[in-house]
Amino acid sequence: MTALLQHPGYDEERLKGVAEKLPCREVQAEMLLSLMGQPHQYSYPSILIYGHRASGKSHVMHVLMKELELPHATVSCVECVSIALLFEQVLLSFFGCDAPSLLPRSPSLSDFVRVYRQQCSQSPAKQTRYIVMEKAELLRDTDASLLSALLRLQELVGDNVTVILLSEIAWDKFRPNTGCFEPLLLHFPDYSKSELQQILSQNVHSSYSAGFYSAYINILLGVFYSVCRDLRELRHLAALNFSKFCEPLAEGKVKETDTHKLWKHIEPHLKKAMQTVYLREVSSLQWEQMQQMEEKEAGALRGLSAHTHVELPYYSKFLLIAAYLASYNPARTDKRFFLKVKEYNNNTFFMFSHTSNHLLGPKPFPLDRLLAIFYSVVDSRVAPTASIFSQISSLVTLQLLAQVSHDDQLDAPKYKCAVSLDFICAISRTVNFDIVKYLYDFL
Ligand SMILES: Nc1ncnc2c1ncn2[C@@H]1O[C@H](COP(=O)(O)OP(=O)(O)OP(=O)(O)O)[C@@H](O)[C@H]1O
Ligand SMILES: [Mg+2]
Secondary structure (H helix, E strand, C coil): CHHHHHCCCCCHHHHHHHHHHCCCCHHHHHHHHHHHCCCCCCCCCEEEEECCCCCCHHHHHHHHHHHCCCCEEEEECCCCCCHHHHHHHHHHHHHCCCHHHHCCCCCCHHHHHHHHHHHHHHCCCCCCEEEEEECHHHHHHCCHHHHHHHHCHHHHHCCCEEEEEEECCCHHHHCCCCCCCCCEEEECCCCCHHHHHHHHHHHCCCCCCHHHHHHHHHHHHHHHCCCCCCHHHHHHHHHHHHHHHHHHHHCCCCCCCCHHHHHHHHHHHHHHHHHCHHHHHCCHHHHHHHHHHHHHHCCCCCHHHHCCCCCCCHHHHHHHHHHHHHHHCCHHHHHHHHCCCCCCCCCCCCCCCCCCHHHHCCCCEEHHHHHHHHHHHCCCCCCCCHHHHHHHHHHHHCCCEEECCCCCCCCCCEEEECCCHHHHHHHHHHCCCCHHHHCHHHC
């Protein structure tokens, strides 16, 4: 890594800082620094960095820009829903908060170039300015001239500016078919197993030795590497399972060096975690919740704490409760539970025996039944609004509800509740709703 320290024009200490923060990306960082040249020199107009997810593209750029204190604007093409936002962010980062206001409403590319030129003549670049575009492949969906213009922005605005595009997609797949200025290409290869080991081992917990943590990462990679090579995912899994790994140690049953015993202890947990590795699409939060729920089911009853960070909006909680009731109560019992004026005698109604609906699993229910139950369990009156419907679809996205009818049956969507009794009880407690009273199985 000493080569990194030899770039003229940059502070040696800072380069050292860069090297420390970029393990396994030394070659790429070195290459980028060579392309960037000395700060005051003009750099190549545009560079495309491509590589798979979590291959460190954003990380490398972030570290370089921050550690070397280079003037830059980082723009996420996901966040910039309009090109106006993109232009504003660039002008704001380079020329301060007054610059974006010089753009007209719905600015065109030429407006941007005009304002940039004007600002740049007032504060010319003393060193190269960088525009880092995250998820640059999204530029394909905008006007093709935008991408072409960005690739040679340096020439258009007459400034020492370099555009760095970050993408998961190779250049061949998003080069405009009208032809354009070709950026320099820099590929970030996937991390190998030993590189992952090295990077992950850096997150060592302060109360444990580096060797111990590294042994843990080794075990983790041994289990997960064949199915998952995503650094983000692996880091998440490592953080999630570490406390389990340390359990026997905390109980004083084994020593740090007794890897075999530690392995025996953690193996079943990791295998279980394997089944849900791709559920990460849902969110790490959910995954954690599932883990915690399972732990709870295994007897580690910790009251509400396992569920308190299920941060659902207030009405979503009631929607979920209504969905649970709709899934586990027979429809014919709804009247008995949810008629506002309750004049039934609890003891004389439905006294015949029945098979537990909880044993049979959740049943699908139509949307109108869900809403009917929802409006009767929620205390205050809520008007049926679009927000209720969007909350239902959020619950589906979170996989707390499952949509069971086909997508094309727009008129009669059916759902099933996909959460366990423990989960719904915890949710109900947070809104002071005694769900057990309303469940047919527990009468
Ligand atoms: N060499 C590395 N050393 C330490 N951490 C790293 C390294 N490479 C990546 N990371 C970490 O892994 C995570 C993912 O990296 P990063 O966001 O840079 O990936 P990416 O290539 O930009 O992915 P995407 O295409 O999804 O944007 C980040 O949290 C980052 O800090
Ligand atoms: Mg990125």
